[in-house]
Amino acid sequence: MTHHFSVTTSLKKEVLDAEGRTICDTLNSSGFKTVRSVAVAKTIFLAVEEQTTEKASEVAHKVAKEFLCNPVSHVYTLTAIREEDAPR
Amino acid sequence: MNTKDVRVAIIQFPGSNCDEDLYFAVRRVLGHRNTEKVWYTTEDWSSRFDTVLIPGGFSYGDFLRAGALAARSVALANIKKIHDRGGTVLGICNGFQILTESGLLPGALLKNDSGRFICQQTDLNLIETSFSALKSPAWDKYFSSTPAQSSPKPQAVRFPIAHGEGRYFLPGDSLARLRENKQIFLQYQSTPNGSLDDIAGVRSESGRVFGLMPHPERAVNGLGESGTDGIGFLQAFLDFTAEVCHT
Numbered sequence: 001m002t003h004h005f006s007v008t009t010s011l012k013k014e015v016l017d018a019e020g021r022t023i024c025d026t027l028n029s030s031g032f033k034t035v036r037s038v039a040v041a042k043t044i045f046l047a048v049e050e051q052t053t054e055k056a057s058e059v060a061h062k063v064a065k066e067f068l069c070n071p072v073s074h075v076y077t078l079t080a081i082r083e084e085d086a087p088r
Numbered sequence: 089m090n091t092k093d094v095r096v097a098i099i100q101f102p103g104s105n106c107d108e109d110l111y112f113a114v115r116r117v118l119g120h121r122n123t124e125k126v127w128y129t130t131e132d133w134s135s136r137f138d139t140v141l142i143p144g145g146f147s148y149g150d151f152l153r154a155g156a157l158a159a160r161s162v163a164l165a166n167i168k169k170i171h172d173r174g175g176t177v178l179g180i181c182n183g184f185q186i187l188t189e190s191g192l193l194p195g196a197l198l199k200n201d202s203g204r205f206i207c208q209q210t211d212l213n214l215i216e217t218s219f220s221a222l223k224s225p226a227w228d229k230y231f232s233s234t235p236a237q238s239s240p241k242p243q244a245v246r247f248p249i250a251h252g253e254g255r256y257f258l259p260g261d262s263l264a265r266l267r268e269n270k271q272i273f274l275q276y277q278s279t280p281n282g283s284l285d286d287i288a289g290v291r292s293e294s295g296r297v298f299g300l301m302p303h304p305e306r307a308v309n310g311l312g313e314s315g316t317d318g319i320g321f322l323q324a325f326l327d328f329t330a331e332v333c334h335t
Binding site for chain 2: 018070072
């Protein structure tokens with residue numbers, strides 16, 4: 001059975017988000033003056049083939065922790081999603 | 089071991105683009121004949137080398153994060169074997185990013201605080217107490233104005249940088265530990281990218297894994313503003329390898 005997950009990685013709160021700040025500055029100078037801040041995160045979608053939801057979730061967490069996220073600078077959130085909500 | 093006997097691997101990942109520059113610098117400029125380029129999927133190459141140089145570029149297109157995928161590739165097992173056997177590792181630019189992503193070096197390299205890709209010359213301080221390679225004969229030969237043995241002052245060098253993700257970051261109080269262990273061997277005189285403590289290069293606790301964002305291999309022929317400080321740096325690294333590596 002295929003289980004679907006989304007993994008969102010983002011910089012820890014104490015780390016300067018240079019990309020987010022640059023986007024925010026550009027929005028402000030483009031007329032969107034009420035935008036106060038921008039934070040950039042990356043979402044990765046996984047389809048995991050496992051017998052049970054628990055096992056699939058375990059694999060997805062391991063992938064997120066050891067591969068998709070750099071724990072020095074980033075945090076991640078993992079969410080089980082429906083197949084139709086995955087981009088492909 | 090004599091320096092000339094040090095067996096040097098320059099690893100090539102898909103997307104490496106400073107491999108030829110590094111090969112030119114080591115093989116042609118330093119004249120180090122025992123230098124070989126190695127494709128990253130080559131099987132069990134570690135036994136043939138005493139040191140591995142990881143060049144700059146955009147391995148795997150910098151997908152996920154700079155260096156993240158190369159750091160989790162099959163090549164890392166070989167790199168770790170060389171280190172565990174007593175050999176040395178030097179990562180330059182993307183090579184440094186790969187080494188931090190793999191955990192062989194502390195910290196992380198994040199987007200420059202300006203949000204821009206920066207390509208320029210940088211003035212740096214090589215910190216002698218943190219980089220024992222500078223006690224090699226190459227130090228006196230190339231940096232004779234401030235002999236390492238007699239002067240505690242850092243040596244000023246000029247290397248170019250070319251990166252979008254070179255802002256060195258450490259969480260919490262890790263910086264104090266890095267300083268205490270003398271793991272910072274290279275600092276910008278004025279940070280161009282927002283690096284913590286002006287850090288441009290660090291070494292591992294073992295003292296045999298080095299990573300730096302600037303490009304010493306682009307400062308070997310004296311063309312333009314590039315100078316030749318890279319010759320002394322790379323030669324000192326090979327001398328250091330000869331001294332510490334007994335495989």
